[in-house]
Amino acid sequence: MSTENQTHQAATLPSKATALKTTTRQTPTPGPTELLIEVHALALNPVDYHQRDTGFFIQEYPAILGSDVAGVIISSGPLTRESMKPGTRVTALASSFFNAGVDYGAFQRRVLVPEETVAILPDGGAVFPLAAVTTWNGWVWAGLMPAATTSQVQVSASEEGVFVWGASSSIGALAVQEAKLMGFVVYATASGRHHDYIRGLGADRVFDYKDEDVLGQIVQAAGADGVRIRIGYHATGDQHLAADVLHALRGEGQGEKSKLAIAPILDPELKVPDGVEAAFVYPPQDRAELKERNRAIFVDWLEGKLAGKQVVASPHIKVIKGGLGSVNGALDELKAGVSCLKIVVEL
Known part of the structure; x- marks a missing residue:
């Protein structure tokens, strides 16, 4: 699918310690080993509100935060594995930690991800990637x-x-x-x-x-x-x-x-x-080693365990509706403290 002249919505962080703002962005085209995913659900993590409030690991603004998504592949680069076809339901680590720029980062309707951080999804998989x-x-x-x-x-x-x-x-x-x-x-x-x-x-x-x-x-x-x-x-x-x-x-x-x-x-x-x-706990700093590690985690381990129903979504899940506009409030709820609960925003 061509993404030329297409746009999508994103929850953007304009500057440190400000509220997320819903904006319209140009939809990017995936590189040779990347996938473009239409995001259906976001799972929130404590690092998300730490980044929002302190600027932790953010090199430039505006920024797009988040790591964990579940959704559907829209398009794929020519060097991605054969199973990564458009229409496939997946969970992915859609983080800007390791990929610079606002085309990466989970808090948007369409996001680029490296194919080695993607696993084919049965149900409930948005909670898995960062964990x-x-x-x-x-x-x-x-x-x-x-x-x-x-x-x-x-x-x-x-x-x-x-x-x-x-x-x-x-x-x-x-x-x-x-x-x-x-x-x-x-x-x-x-x-x-x-x-x-x-x-x-x-x-x-x-x-x-x-x-x-x-x-x-x-x-x-x-x-x-x-x-x-x-x-x-x-x-x-x-x-x-x-x-x-x-x-x-x-x-x-x-x-x-x-x-x-x-x-x-x-x-x-x-x-x-x-x-x-x-x-x-820190990932490899060498890019080739990082790619190999992520492939071992997502492709060799997580995808098979999800398919075999050997791991379950955990802890308990609270689904918040309201799309990208509800992410900021959901982060505030997570920051206030939860116990044995994962907050998921449905887009």
Whole structure:
């Protein structure tokens, strides 16, 4: 489909710390390895209101924010894979983090995306892209890969486990599902009212992070279960306590360091205990490596898991109608605080 002389609506950020403004933009044409997607739904993430309010990672204005979309392919570049045909329903990481310019960024009706960040979609897929990228970049840093099983890590006679701190967030909920699919015993923390839901996603044990003795509970449970835990994923919450838990699980006199992948920006006051290594989850900086990593996540892993219904949209979803004009208010709602809830704007 030719996009010459065509236009579409976008929710544009005119300058730092201002409200999004609905504008009309020229519809771009995809490059050789890009897709043009008509966006039907947007999933919001905390980084979206951080960018709006602080200008984080924005190089120039006006800017278009957002990362997670579900929609339909309108047109495709000549070097995209054969399955990426016009009319195909997809979910995509439509972020301007890695692609400069307002033709990228989810908060618009038509958006350009690199084909390696796209997966064919059954239902509910708008919530997956940023969570999939963030979680897998953490697992890869910890020594795992999107096709990993526990046979690829050092295991002892006891069972191998991981723990996920903040499992009721979108990143934490997907991390629980991924860890279970890799064959790990999964320990997780969440508010008490969400424990049944997190267990339903695959967690073997769930602990209330608000309990004063949560560290002791986790360590005691691991000992009783005979579970060895050397990898942790911190999705949200107290980074200090998460690092202390991993240190306590490690015990004394162990050789290899335990690893805690942290999705939020590292707390500058975080003091990591001896024997534990912690790092902010970050994608590869080399463009070729980034493209290969994204292909492994979206094409080799996510697309197959969605087709096989091995992962489910999580956490609970709240759909907001009203199109692009409702995005600013939806970001305010997310900023005010939600629990075990993903906000999706329907276009």
